[in-house]
Amino acid sequence: MTTTALDTLDRLESEAIHIFREVAGEFDRPVILFSGGKDSTLLLHLAIKAFWPAPVPFPLLHVDTGHNFDEVIRFRDKVVAENGLRLEVAKVQDYIDDGRLAERPDGTRNPLQTVPLLDAITNHKFDAVFGGGRRDEERARAKERIFSLRNSFGQWEPRRQRPELWNLYNGRHRPGEHVRVFPLSNWTELDVWHYIAREGIELPSIYYAHQREVYLRDGMWLAEGPWGGPRENESLVEKTVRYRTVGDGSCTGAVESDAADIETVIAEVAASRLTERGATRADDRLSEAAMEDRKREGYF
Amino acid sequence: MSDLLRLATAGSVDDGKSTLVGRLLYDTKSVLADTLDAVHRASADRGLTTPDLSLLVDGLRSEREQGITIDVAYRYFATPKRSFVLADTPGHVQYTRNTVTGASTAQLGVLLVDARKGVIEQTRRHAAVLALLGVPRLVLAVNKIDLVDYDEVTFSRIAKEFTAHATALGYPEDAVVEIPVSALAGDNVVEHSERTPWYDGPTLLEHLETVPVDADPHDAPFRFPVQYVIRPRTAEHPDYRGYAGQVAAGTVRVGDEVAVLPDGLRSTVTGIDTADGPLEEAASGQSVTLLLEHDLDISRGDLIAAAAVPPKVTDEFDATVCWLSEKALTPGARVLVKHGTRTVQAIVTELRTRFDEQKLGSTDAPDSLTLNEIGQVALRTAEPIPVDDYTKSRRTGAFLVIDAADGSTLAAGLVGAPLPELDGVESCTDGGDAAEPDSHALVSPGP
Ligand SMILES: Nc1nc2c(ncn2[C@@H]2O[C@H](COP(=O)(O)OP(=O)(O)OP(=O)(O)O)[C@@H](O)[C@H]2O)c(=O)[nH]1
Ligand SMILES: [Mg+2]
Numbered sequence: 001m002t003t004t005a006l007d008t009l010d011r012l013e014s015e016a017i018h019i020f021r022e023v024a025g026e027f028d029r030p031v032i033l034f035s036g037g038k039d040s041t042l043l044l045h046l047a048i049k050a051f052w053p054a055p056v057p058f059p060l061l062h063v064d065t066g067h068n069f070d071e072v073i074r075f076r077d078k079v080v081a082e083n084g085l086r087l088e089v090a091k092v093q094d095y096i097d098d099g100r101l102a103e104r105p106d107g108t109r110n111p112l113q114t115v116p117l118l119d120a121i122t123n124h125k126f127d128a129v130f131g132g133g134r135r136d137e138e139r140a141r142a143k144e145r146i147f148s149l150r151n152s153f154g155q156w157e158p159r160r161q162r163p164e165l166w167n168l169y170n171g172r173h174r175p176g177e178h179v180r181v182f183p184l185s186n187w188t189e190l191d192v193w194h195y196i197a198r199e200g201i202e203l204p205s206i207y208y209a210h211q212r213e214v215y216l217r218d219g220m221w222l223a224e225g226p227w228g229g230p231r232e233n234e235s236l237v238e239k240t241v242r243y244r245t246v247g248d249g250s251c252t253g254a255v256e257s258d259a260a261d262i263e264t265v266i267a268e269v270a271a272s273r274l275t276e277r278g279a280t281r282a283d284d285r286l287s288e289a290a291m292e293d294r295k296r297e298g299y300f
Numbered sequence: 301m302s303d304l305l306r307l308a309t310a311g312s313v314d315d316g317k318s319t320l321v322g323r324l325l326y327d328t329k330s331v332l333a334d335t336l337d338a339v340h341r342a343s344a345d346r347g348l349t350t351p352d353l354s355l356l357v358d359g360l361r362s363e364r365e366q367g368i369t370i371d372v373a374y375r376y377f378a379t380p381k382r383s384f385v386l387a388d389t390p391g392h393v394q395y396t397r398n399t400v401t402g403a404s405t406a407q408l409g410v411l412l413v414d415a416r417k418g419v420i421e422q423t424r425r426h427a428a429v430l431a432l433l434g435v436p437r438l439v440l441a442v443n444k445i446d447l448v449d450y451d452e453v454t455f456s457r458i459a460k461e462f463t464a465h466a467t468a469l470g471y472p473e474d475a476v477v478e479i480p481v482s483a484l485a486g487d488n489v490v491e492h493s494e495r496t497p498w499y500d501g502p503t504l505l506e507h508l509e510t511v512p513v514d515a516d517p518h519d520a521p522f523r524f525p526v527q528y529v530i531r532p533r534t535a536e537h538p539d540y541r542g543y544a545g546q547v548a549a550g551t552v553r554v555g556d557e558v559a560v561l562p563d564g565l566r567s568t569v570t571g572i573d574t575a576d577g578p579l580e581e582a583a584s585g586q587s588v589t590l591l592l593e594h595d596l597d598i599s600r601g602d603l604i605a606a607a608a609v610p611p612k613v614t615d616e617f618d619a620t621v622c623w624l625s626e627k628a629l630t631p632g633a634r635v636l637v638k639h640g641t642r643t644v645q646a647i648v649t650e651l652r653t654r655f656d657e658q659k660l661g662s663t664d665a666p667d668s669l670t671l672n673e674i675g676q677v678a679l680r681t682a683e684p685i686p687v688d689d690y691t692k693s694r695r696t697g698a699f700l701v702i703d704a705a706d707g708s709t710l711a712a713g714l715v716g717a718p719l720p721e722l723d724g725v726e727s728c729t730d731g732g733d734a735a736e737p738d739s740h741a742l743v744s745p746g747p
Contacts, residue, residue, distance in 0.1 A: 006585050008304060008383060017587040018546045021527040025600045025641065050587070052575035053540060054532035135374045139335075139359030142373045158360050161371055163397040163624050165404040165712045166698045167546075168638055172707025186385065188376050273333040292361055 009195050013046065016183035018167065019146060020050035023128045023181055024057055026171045030128035030181075031121075033300065034060035034087065036076030037246040038203050039132030039184060042192055045201050046183060047130075048083065058130075059086040063117045065109035066093040067227045067249040075204040088124065090116040107227055108251040114298045118154040121178055128171065130181050131300045136188045137276070140292035146185045152176035154298030180300075189244075189276050193269055197262045209242045209260040220253030244269075244276040305513055306385045308372075308402040310430060311412030312422035313391035316443040318369050320412065320483035321388045322353025324505065327490035330377035331356060353483070357388045370395055372402040381509040393422060396429070396672045397624035400712055403430055404698075407513055408437045410504070411462075415448045415480070418458045421658060424465055425672070428657035431469035432622060432674060432719050433712070434694050436514045438466060438476045439507060445496065446482040452498040455480045468660050470720045477511075479504055520584070521609035522550035522558070523688070523696045525640030526602045530589055542573055542589035543598055548640070548695040549688075550606060551583045552590070557607040560598055561686035566607055567592040584695075601642035603686045603696075611686040611696065618652070620690075620718055621701060621711040622674050629669040629677075635710060639685050639699035646701075650678040655719065676717060690714035 006014065023030050032047060034040045047056045062076065080087045092112050095101035101112050121129060135142040145161050147169045162170055171179050184192070196203065214221040214237065215230035221241055227250035230236055241254035242265070259265040269276075309317040325331050331339075335356065342364070343351045357373040358364055369390040377384050387402030389395075403409060409430040413423050430438060440462045448454045459478035466476045479488055480496050481504060487493035490505045502510070530542040552558070556569045571591035572579040582588045590604060598604075605611060623629055629648060637646040654666040655674040662676075669675045690697030701711035 006583075011304070011585060014546060014585055014587040018527070021544050021587070022641070025528045049575035050544070051528075051530060052573075053534070053537045054530050055534075136376055139357065139373065141359075142357070142375060143359050143371045159362065159370055161398075162709045163401045163712070165401060165700060165709070166695065167405070168640075168698065168700050170638065170700055170702060170707070170709050172702060174707065186374065186376070275332045275334055292359070 008191065009198060012184075012187050012191055013049070013195070015167075015186065016043075016046045017050040019169070019181060019183040020047050020130075022169055023130070023171070024051070027128040027179070029124065029126050030058045030130065031061045031088070031124065031126045032056075032058050032130040033132065034062055034076065034080075035246070036062075036072040036079070036204055037132070038192060038196065038207060039134065041079070041201060041203055042196065043130060043132045043183065044079065044083075044085075045199060055084060059088055061088045061090065061117075061120055061124075061126075061129075063113045063120070064089050064091045064093070065113060065248045066091065066096075067109050067225065069204070069206055069223075069225075069243075069246060069249055071206050072204045072246055075202075088120060090120040092116055106251075108248055109227075110248045110251065111294055111299070113300075114154070114294070117300070118298050121154065126178060127173065128179050128181050130183065132184050133182045133300060134184050134187050134189070134192075138291045140295060144182065144185070144295075146182050147171055148180040148182065149173060150178050150180055150298065154178070156180075156295045156298070158292070158296070190266070190269055193262070193266045197266060204246065206243045206246065206254075208265065209240050209257050211238055212241050212254060213237070214239050214241060214254055221256065222251075222253055223249060225249045304383045304385065305408060305508060305511070306387075306406050307408040307410055307508065308387040308399075308406035308430075308435070309389055309410045309412065310399055310403065310426035311391055311441075312414070312417075312420055312426075313368060313393075315391055315412040315414045316483040317391060317410075317412050318354035318357045318373075318388055319352070320410070320441060320443060320481065320489065320504075321373075321375065321386060322356040323483045323486055323489045324386070325356055325375060325377055326353055327486060328377055328379055328505065350484075368392055371398045379505070379509060384508065391422060391426075393425070393672065396425070399426060400429060400433070400622055400624060403433050403435055404712065406430075406433075406435045408439065408508070408511060409435045410439045410441055412441045412443045413458060413462070415442050415444045415451075415454055415458065418454075419461045419465065423462070425657050427462075427465055427469060428655070428660075428674065428719070429622065431466075431471065432620065432714065434690065434714075434718060436475060437511060438471060439504065440466075440476065440478040441483075441504060442478060442480045443483050445480040445487060446485050450480070450487075450493075450495045452496075455496075455499070465660070468720075477501070477507055479507065520550040520693060521611075522552045522556070522604075522606040523548040523611070523693065524552065524558075524590065524604040525642070525696075526598060526600055526604060527641050528600055529598065541595070542571075542591050543602075543604065544587075544589045545604075545641070546587045547582050547584050549584055549693045551581060552606075553581045558592070558604050559607045559610045560596060561603045561605055561610060562613045562684045563602075564610075564613070565594075565596050567594045567596060569593075601640075603640055603642075605686065611688045613684045613686045615681045615684040616649075616679070617687055617715060618676060618678055619699070619716065620655075620674065620676050620714045621669065622714075623669045623671060623711045625703070625708065625710040626671055627703070627710065628671075629675075629711070630667065634704065636702040636704050637679065637681060637685075637699050637713065638702055639687065640696060642685060643702070644685060645682040645704070647680050648677050649680050652676040652678060674719075687715045689716040690718045691716060
């Protein structure tokens with residue numbers, strides 16, 4: 001290879017690898033949040049590259065809402081096994097079963113992930129927690145640092161963020177505090193897909209077009225699952241759909257799509273007039289500041 | 301031509317930075333329908349008849365409530381000509397640390413002024429911050445030109461006054477471009493305005509698409525802060541020992557002779573590894589793993605550098621700091637210095653000068669440096685560290701000053717004196733028609 005200017009993907013990859021290595025060098029107990037979704041799969045791919053040929057020096061943590069797509073959980077377990085990784089799972093269901101958390105009236109569990117996440121961080125004494133958040137996802141995320149200090153309650157204090165100068169990250173924190181680290185901060189959704197194509201990264205099949213029985217609620221195509229199904233005035237129809245994001249199945253919508261492979265997905269994302277969250281996440285439609293409020297409480 | 305430009309906004313509170321960024325995103329069709337709907341709804345809720353485009357970037361609840369920007373928003377957009385990483389920074393003086401954050405990696409600063417107010421204190425402060433951080437190019441956007449009836453004389457007066465200030469800060473004339481705009485109405489942002497027939501320069505977007513991006517100089521001496529030592533100790537790689545890092549400056553090739561600093565040991569590069577296979581050569585910005593010929597004791601914090609042109613290794617050096625903390629800096633302060641991948645204890649042995657970014661002069665031996673002040677200091681570190689001048693390398697000439705007690709970042713540190721020697725350029729405070737400012741070389745561009 002000669003010294004040509006780095007292209008956008010090279011630059012983003014290099015930045016993410018640099019961030020992983022900084023954390024490995026400065027923290028005692030980092031962990032990667034891993035759900036099996038595309039951003040966390042990308043995160044893991046970059047971590048593997050950062051430490052090659054040595055194994056990734058961190059475990060993975062999945063905060064499991066219990067509202068899963070089977071394909072995603074199977075994929076998660078396969079990736080963990082193939083790479084010889086250690087996976088911790090913090091289950092929202094356990095918290096509901098023993099009464100520490102109550103099911104919400106709307107049935108969605110994304111907001112309920114915060115407490116199991118913070119407990120897992122405390123119990124395992126994790127001091128750096130990698131998340132797949134991207135600044136282009138949402139305008140409150142656009143405000144977050146790559147190293148985001150959380151107080152001992154896991155809260156984000158947007159008005160008190162540290163300056164983040166050059167690429168010198170300050171990960172100092174007091175006992176009980178931890179740092180959320182976002183190596184994908186500067187990636188756009190399209191960058192993610194281009195990179196997945198370039199690297200040939202495998203994803204759960206539901207990111208590509210498939211037949212599925214879905215029902216329409218609040219303008220979103222939802223699938224039936226352990227979280228419930230269509231109400232009286234709603235009915236199941238078979239559609240060709242795919243998922244742009246993968247989360248709590250009760251509030252993550254599918255989009256109608258024929259994009260069955262990576263090239264057609266890229267073309268579709270590039271032409272889309274909706275953001276991935278706007279298209280598929282009911283929880284972000286709750287209010288103007290839904291994401292910010294959840295992050296303040298300690299959410300991803 | 302480079303395919304990426306990193307830019308940051310700057311300027312006083314309410315000058316229209318966020319609106320301008322919103323306008324750029326909107327007029328380049330970079331805003332998706334659901335986001336736009338949300339802005340329309342929120343604007344209507346506030347009783348506005350036209351959408352308030354600043355809502356596209358002011359993403360925090362308290363920002364929207366107060367109508368100001370508190371922290372940097374990073375936005376990404378692209379045109380067929382280029383991709384842009386845009387940092388919209390706050391104008392309020394209380395949040396200067398966030399402006400510094402946005403500017404530290406920028407290749408171009410878009411400094412706004414309100415055409416009714418012209419160049420004011422905060423304009424001068426931000427121009428100084430951009431110059432100090434080595435942002436190589438500026439755009440002066442004379443905004444709210446609609447509120448001065450698109451008046452050419454007003455524009456020219458402000459442009460002239462600003463140019464004098466920028467020149468005094470070391471900007472060559474061709475590094476600064478002035479554009480009359482209305483972020484609110486869209487004049488000269490993406491489309492040429494018919495209401496400024498007297499202006500025949502580029503629109504803001506045209507300028508951003510064509511301005512030369514000062515790329516990393518490939519002939520800079522090689523610098524590589526070691527982040528992590530990779531030792532798999534697996535059956536497949538029992539003896540592998542590689543030094544992981546990102547090339548901070550220059551280029552390295554297999555066979556190059558390198559020095560490992562601060563110790564000064566020498567070795568030869570025998571391999572440049574990546575997960576995608578070995579490379580013959582790696583350049584500034586690439587994350588790689590170096591293999592060396594000798595089995596040396598190298599760990600995180602060491603710097604691998606071109607043996608022929610090593611940086612200075614010293615435990616005493618002069619630096620310029622931009623103080624970002626409410627806790628004032630006084631002589632004798634004990635701090636931590638994070639430089640590259642090494643963090644060392646340090647004492648600020650002397651405050652040499654405090655820079656007056658208004659008069660562009662300086663005060664000798666100040667008692668303290670307080671929030672948002674820029675000054676020159678002398679530092680002594682507990683161990684020698686390898687430093688370059690910030691004007692030579694934005695990456696290896698930069699450091700953080702950290703509070704050892706609570707871990708907070710106290711200051712942006714720059715080795716040497718990136719701002720020109722200044723002794724009061726009166727012309728910049730009184731209308732810009734007086735003394736010819738000295739011309740000073742601007743710092744070289746960094747990554
Ligand atoms: N008439 C007119 N008003 C403008 C223009 N640009 C911005 N404004 C108004 O000026 C006010 C401040 O705009 P913002 O974009 O929030 O200013 P800002 O520079 O981002 O402010 P901070 O980020 O808090 O420093 C808003 O009410 C805008 O609508 C313009 O070109 N013409
Ligand atoms: Mg603003």
